[in-house]
Amino acid sequence: GMGNARKETFLITGGSGYFGNRLALSLHKKGAKVILFDIIPPSQELPEDVVFVQGDIREYPDVEKAVTGVDCVFHIASYGMSGREQLNRQLIEAVNVQGTQNILKACVEHGVSRLIYTSTFNVVFGGQVIENGDESLPYLPLHLHPDHYSRTKSMADMAVLKANATVLKGRSGLLNTCTLRPAGIYGPGEQRHLPRIVDYIEKGIFRFVYGKPSSLVEFVHVDNLVSAHVLAAEALTPEKQHRAAGQAYFISDGRPVNNFEFFRPLVEGLGYPFPTLRLPISLIYFFAFLTEMIHHLIGPFYNFQPLLTRTEVYKTGVTHYFSMAKAKAELSYEPRDYNLDEVVQWFRSRGHGKKCHRSFLSRLLLNILFVSALVAVSLSFLPVVGS
Template identity: 70%
Template sequence: MAWITMSSQQKDTCLVTGGSGYFGYRLACSLHAEGATVILFDVTPVCGELPAGMAFLQGDIREYAQVARAVSGVDCVFHVASYGMSGREQLDRRLIEEVNVRGTENVLRACVENGVRKLVYTSTFNVVFGGQVIENGDESLPYLPLRLHPDHYSRTKSLAEMAVMRADGTALEGGGGGGGGGVLRTCALRPAGIYGPGERRHLPRVVGYVESGVFRFVYGDPGSRVEFVHVDNLVSAHKLAAEALTPGREPSAAGQAYFISDGRPVNNFEFFRPLVEGLGYRFPTRRLPLSLVYYLAFLTEMPLLTRTEVYKTGVTHYFSVAKAKAELRYEPREYDLDEVVQWFVSRGHGRRSGTGPGLRRLLLNALLVCGFVALVLSYLPGVGGGSAAAGAARPNGS
């Protein structure tokens, strides 16, 4: 491929792993717009044309030689790539391990051997959460013991974050390109479930379930709360984290982890209400107890609806962004789902007069509830949100 030469007026040369995914691409475009030289690294090409001056390098994060070639000449790596967040991906434990753990080890090794000074890792809330109630938790919370993680994605993301934290301060071979004290500086961001116009992993499935009549019930305590993060708030946090890894910057983000969200805890079903109603559908009024959904999961134990996963949507867990505000100068903007609604409407979605879902048999309704619960589970960080969710390089595509 043709590599781009950075002019003296431009900022860092940045590599975004998982750059073809929703979040990775959004981050890359924002960096590019601010004058950085940006390289996208992913197994899947970007849909459509790249902005002029942005480069794409196709490669597999599991292959060290390909990773090393990608980071050559780079100042900062944004390591977004991951696998196994939701859907059928959750079933392939071997591939999850190879991408999330070995892939991260490859990125860290390549950074050290190629003199990369800064690495920002996209982690997940679930490195500390495993079904227990957490209200306004902060970064002093310990890692959840690995044996207690209810899914392999969360476990491997935790292992990867630990590796990133240990790598902070590692001496760079050759002293490090472009100065910077000759050491690698790292930090980790732990996002909530990501949303925004054009998000293509979860929101289209939500709309599909609504339009087909699957969304007929809600469940659990209406007072339970979780968190989400708008894609542009998460982009802002990543750029601020990279700045806070710059040598001489105080306070420094080096060796630190940060929870990132919109800072507005909300019931997970109520979060989707503006989307459902904005597309012209009635929001469900029937509510199932969490114990019943748990029992359904116990009876079926489907790959997308396990007993432990039920608690990830029904149990309150949200986290403070105070540390990110104080140390990264992170100030999340307020967003709603209006832009998401308009994005779907502009593509022909929304209820049409004279149409609507037919009646469902009671048994079918129960099964459909399980399906929608699985969808919500996949949207939340560590099961599907976020985190890491967040636009990732995947061996079988984004």
């Protein structure tokens, strides 16, 4: 544990990202030595004794250099989670699959005894309803993932768990591994999803919701996810009988909520009206499918940001939430309650939000216009499908 005379050394891959940064600060506060490994330098200020190692997870020599002398690795680097990134197949496979193989090999070669992999809900979820699911659920068959990110994260999750109990080279002991499968992350300063949502709100694109009002999904506040990672590292130690070794854990706030209701405080907090229009999820899924087809055709020349991908449609509109019982029992994970107030403040302090509402009538007309355009676009493609 942290009480040892020698400081524990933690390596965080993808350490320059939002979550990596928050995890680094937490470990540093607890008195650990922290090394960040990433292809780009951190954008946030870091304590001066946090070491940054620049390198590419796809290059084994870079990985080897980073893990040397490390006690525990948090492997959170990944690529292809959202938007147009989702459509770059080669890079997604190289980072998520080959990168993870490089980490596993380096851990074994250099005597690293603990590895925690940051996975995702998506390894078991592919658009089917899951209510209070647990870790006994099987992986979604690989060919059923409509996106490369989920498929490659599944492959990495499998590889990490399979590598558990591998004998370490040149020293006694085994590699102890576990995977954490979080919901969507939020928190003040989150850079991946929240700014895109705020952008859609501000551009007036967020004019409708979809799916059933009763559909429930989950989120995880960044600090709950940080605590789960710190606890997982402890649960892989001999002091805790390596109790997490070879195990997977779903991690969320433990509060299933309707996706759109979850974001209501953000929309209204920034001074925008919450959409009253609800469209069928099938229409939105079809629209996302068309967008992906169009991107497939013109993406090589014009890499636009898709409004929504199919994966994003069902991740937001189809019920899937998980029990935290295993994480609570085996990791002593206790999610704290958070809301979006800090997030709203974060955006407001950066000049987002508006003071006045457009009149109800002009808003109604815009909505009608928007929906008829959406329907027209969708219908114009139907003969092609039937032919």
